[in-house]
Amino acid sequence: MSRLILLNKPFGVLSQFTGGKDGVDDTLAHLVDVPGVYPAGRLDKDSEGLLLLTDDGRLQARIAEPKFKTAKTYFVQVEGVANEPALDALRAGVKLNDGMTRPAQAQLIEPPEIWDRIPPIRVRKSIPDSWISVTISEGRNRQVRRMTAAVGLPTLRLVRWRVGEWAVDTLAPGEWREIDI
Template sequence: MARLILLNKPYGTLSQFTDSSMDAPRSTLSDYVDVKGVYPAGRLDRDSEGLLLLCDDGRLQARIADPRFKMAKTYLVQVEGEARDEALDALRRGVMLKDGMTLPAQVEAMDPPALWDRDPPVRFRKSVPDGWLKLTIREGRNRQVRRMTAAVGLPTLRLVRWQIGDWTLEGIAPGEWREIRI
């Protein structure tokens, strides 16, 4: 039976258990998860927050993280600007990035979700509107969601991974985790 941990990774935390930086110490997974033998199945950038899966089974880890399996990952994305139909349609078709064309995304504009406050807060500009997207991708390139939204003129302000496959953040506060046996 494999162990699977659903962690709500806080903003500013590295997706690893140790920090090899010689600079000021940075927050790592070990600040939140004291479970031996589990490793992240994929990554979530330091400036992103939300669902990170950790497991103790190599096959499960590969199935979750490897782009060949195209496991759906859903993000709640606060963007700068108004999400017009042209931008959403471009995301749905796939976007050309420096490393090639992305697969089509499922995307819709949404009302601001009921999320926890971020520390530090997202910058607010009176003269520039912002909006929220629910965006699902099935690949995992480096900083892909941020690059996709920027490519259609909607820079990302806040990025929260909400769901991977059937696993969600529902009921898990930042820095907290839930274990599932599968």
């Protein structure tokens, strides 16, 4: 039977078990002590939220490979006010330096009721911020950050909330649970 672990990856942790600059504290090794599981996809060190770990190579490929178009939903705090033209641009697909993205689902949302980030984001009193929900079906390097920047809304905080049918839900940063698949 395959294993699937849902982990709420904290800010500042690499999506790998070895090779961190600061030793074990900045890798998954200090969070998940389960042999033989590997991340299905990646989440940047400065991003947080749902990371799936599995020991099943086929499941890992189904989750991570762009050809399978697994939907990934992010809550994104952006600098500036997310207006309809910017959201429409995300919905149409954005031209990045590595080509056009697939169209995303994007909408303005109320600030989500989630954990505080440690350390907190830098807030500037003279520049407003807003939250958007973005769902993509590909996974280019730093894609959501590059997409929001391309439409004039630099990302301040990025939280992956859902991957396919799985969501981070009530897991606190650093917590994980194994689910039956």
